Amino acid sequence: MAFIMDGLDAEQYDRTYDDRELLRRIVRYFRPKRATMGLVAFGIVAHSLMQAALPVVISAGLDRVVDDRSTGLVVALVAAVLVAGVLSWVFNFIQRWYTAKVVGDVVLDLREDAFAAVLERDMSFYDENPSGKVVSRVTSDTEDFATVVTLTLNVISQVLMVGLITALLFARNVGLALMVMAVVPIIVAMALGFRRIARDTTRHQQRSLARVNATLQETMSGISVAKNFRQEHTVYDEFRPINGQNYRVTLKQGFVFAAIFPALFAVAGFATVMLVHVGGGRVLDGTISAGDWYLFLQSVLLFWLPLTSIASFWSQFQQGLSASERVFALIDAEPLVVQRDPRPVGRLAGRIEFRDLTFGYTPDRPVLDHFDLTIEAGETIALVGHTGAGKSTIGRLLVRFYEFGGGSILIDGIDLRTVDLTSYRRQLGVVPQSPFLFSGTVADNIRYPRPDATDDEVRAAAGQVADGDWIAALPDGLDTEVGEHGSALSMGQRQLVALARLLLQDPSIVILDEATASVDPLTEAQISEGLDVALAGRTSIVIAHRLSTIEHADRIIVMREGAIVEEGTHESLLSAGGAYCDVYNTYFRHQSPDYQPGSGFVSVTAP
Numbered sequence: 054m055a056f057i058m059d060g061l062d063a064e065q066y067d068r069t070y071d072d073r074e075l076l077r078r079i080v081r082y083f084r085p086k087r088a089t090m091g092l093v094a095f096g097i098v099a100h101s102l103m104q105a106a107l108p109v110v111i112s113a114g115l116d117r118v119v120d121d122r123s124t125g126l127v128v129a130l131v132a133a134v135l136v137a138g139v140l141s142w143v144f145n146f147i148q149r150w151y152t153a154k155v156v157g158d159v160v161l162d163l164r165e166d167a168f169a170a171v172l173e174r175d176m177s178f179y180d181e182n183p184s185g186k187v188v189s190r191v192t193s194d195t196e197d198f199a200t201v202v203t204l205t206l207n208v209i210s211q212v213l214m215v216g217l218i219t220a221l222l223f224a225r226n227v228g229l230a231l232m233v234m235a236v237v238p239i240i241v242a243m244a245l246g247f248r249r250i251a252r253d254t255t256r257h258q259q260r261s262l263a264r265v266n267a268t269l270q271e272t273m274s275g276i277s278v279a280k281n282f283r284q285e286h287t288v289y290d291e292f293r294p295i296n297g298q299n300y301r302v303t304l305k306q307g308f309v310f311a312a313i314f315p316a317l318f319a320v321a322g323f324a325t326v327m328l329v330h331v332g333g334g335r336v337l338d339g340t341i342s343a344g345d346w347y348l349f350l351q352s353v354l355l356f357w358l359p360l361t362s363i364a365s366f367w368s369q370f371q372q373g374l375s376a377s378e379r380v381f382a383l384i385d386a387e388p389l390v391v392q393r394d395p396r397p398v399g400r401l402a403g404r405i406e407f408r409d410l411t412f413g414y415t416p417d418r419p420v421l422d423h424f425d426l427t428i429e430a431g432e433t434i435a436l437v438g439h440t441g442a443g444k445s446t447i448g449r450l451l452v453r454f455y456e457f458g459g460g461s462i463l464i465d466g467i468d469l470r471t472v473d474l475t476s477y478r479r480q481l482g483v484v485p486q487s488p489f490l491f492s493g494t495v496a497d498n499i500r501y502p503r504p505d506a507t508d509d510e511v512r513a514a515a516g517q518v519a520d521g522d523w524i525a526a527l528p529d530g531l532d533t534e535v536g537e538h539g540s541a542l543s544m545g546q547r548q549l550v551a552l553a554r555l556l557l558q559d560p561s562i563v564i565l566d567e568a569t570a571s572v573d574p575l576t577e578a579q580i581s582e583g584l585d586v587a588l589a590g591r592t593s594i595v596i597a598h599r600l601s602t603i604e605h606a607d608r609i610i611v612m613r614e615g616a617i618v619e620e621g622t623h624e625s626l627l628s629a630g631g632a633y634c635d636v637y638n639t640y641f642r643h644q645s646p647d648y649q650p651g652s653g654f655v656s657v658t659a660p
């Protein structure tokens with residue numbers, strides 16, 4: 054059986070709440086909806102009363118008709134049944150209408166809270182939790198939570214009905230009523246026994262569905278790569294076992310749930326048979342009237358149905374409960390990046406110090422180990438080194454996407470752990486290798502860091518990048534729609550938009566991961582010009598991939614395996630013949646204007 058559960062372990066941030074804690078959290082969402090809940094309660098009580106009244110009216114009518122066979126009595130009985138039926142319908146409608154309203158409102162709130170929590174999570178959270186799984190929590194799990202609520206309200210109504218019928222049965226005939234009651238403990242015991250197993254299978258089912266979602270999501274985001282390499286069949290082969298697992302887990306859940314109803318109905322059916330037998334005998338020997346016998350048989354039907362649904366309710370209730378548990382776990386996930394005593398920062402000069410910094414994405418694999426680096430305000434440094442050396446990691450720690458283990462980062466002498474992240478990040482301009490553009494126009498994207506910027510300010514920022522020449526090449530200028538993720542623009546154009554966005558933001562510190570993708574010489578020149586303007590007067594950390602950047606940098610930092618192995622200017626490092634020369638030969642040599650294939654190597658003389 055173990056293979057069915059492969060990969061369905063709890064996620065790291067999953068919590069297990071006890072039922073009371075969970076219910077307390079759920080109730081908190083309902084408190085503001087008291088007025089509507091009042092209407093629901095009214096509908097429940099009135100509907101239950103009407104339901105219970107029907108067999109009483111008919112039973113009393115039957116006894117009278119037996120004694121007095123008048124047509125008027127039959128007509129009155131029909132009218133009474135009709136009125137009770139219509140009222141029962143109206144109250145049922147009120148109950149369900151307002152239940153739908155309350156549930157809708159609560160799901161709305163819960164989903165907003167879950168989404169707000171998703172936005173708050175650190176980047177490390179997204180490393181560990183594929184976006185598809187997170188999406189499942191915000192969508193289908195909040196939906197399942199709604200089921201809990203609808204079910205709970207139905208069950209309250211059912212309990213009320215069972216209470217009324219029980220009182221009625223005892224009032225009519227204690228002996229028969231006791232016979233009916235004898236079966237109740239058996240049904241309750243069966244339901245309770247079923248409770249735990251239902252919750253476990255349900256939790257597995259939800260996790261496996263989240264796995265399906267995560268796989269689909271990943272496939273969709275990488276579909277162009279898969280098609281490029283003609284790997285559709287591999288993607289399909291990976292999806293099949295995950296989908297198959299969901300099938301098996303869902304089937305198991307179905308079997309578990311399917312077992313409970315027949316078992317409960319068998320017990321209830323047995324009790325009804327006994328009642329027909331004993332009740333019929335009593336009518337024959339004149340101990341009870343035919344009306345009473347009818348009342349018992351009808352009431353018992355009204356009694357079993359809610360009771361069996363209360364019992365089976367546990368299964369679905371558990372399903373919703375484990376869904377809400379997952380949503381609350383998402384909302385409650387502890388942030389790893391914690392700002393102690395955060396204080397807003399004013400305009401920063403931009404002096405950055407990494408002191409004895411230690412960090413690893415996983416605790417057992419440090420990427421930076423006792424790392425030291427000081428960058429002066431306004432200085433431009435170029436980080437170079439082979440792939441995986443830790444260059445991007447430095448930028449990510451500076452943005453505070455991840456929490457570091459030891460040491461400190463100081464900005465203008467202030468410990469980064471004590472700054473208010475909103476005011477700090479406003480002064481950080483981050484340009485990733487492949488700039489992300491949101492759907493909308495070029496102007497919308499430039500305006501992104503400062504939504505209040507005027508059209509003139511947006512135009513001015515765009516005009517500062519390479520004198521604005523690039524705008525003329527866009528079909529509708531700044532009003533050009535960029536398409537999903539900027540797909541309607543070329544890579545070079547996206548970078549130019551990102552630079553204009555940076556200028557509008559006017560940060561003190563820039564972290565720029567230079568694009569590796571090559572662009573045409575004209576765009577290359579425009580980007581180069583744009584960079585000169587964008588970086589001027591700001592502290593800049595450039596993960597450099599372009600020769601012109603390293604040539605213009607104030608200082609080049611050469612990294613290897615998370616440590617600085619060399620630093621200096623382009624000329625000084627070239628003449629030193631050390632690690633930089635090796636990096637130069639690999640990445641930058643061919644970008645020289647005098648480059649001839651197989652030429653331009655500098656000799657590496659130092660180790």
Ligand SMILES: Nc1ncnc2c1ncn2[C@@H]1O[C@H](COP(=O)(O)OP(=O)(O)OP(=O)(O)O)[C@@H](O)[C@H]1O
Binds near residue numbers: 180439442445447
């Ligand atoms: N999100 C992550 N989770 C786990 N390990 C990571 C993560 N990101 C990077 N790493 C690891 O950390 C190390 C440093 O990565 P980093 O991205 O900083 O290198 P880099 O020098 O910027 O490389 P590149 O030039 O290829 O971007 C690498 O060994 C990488 O595998």
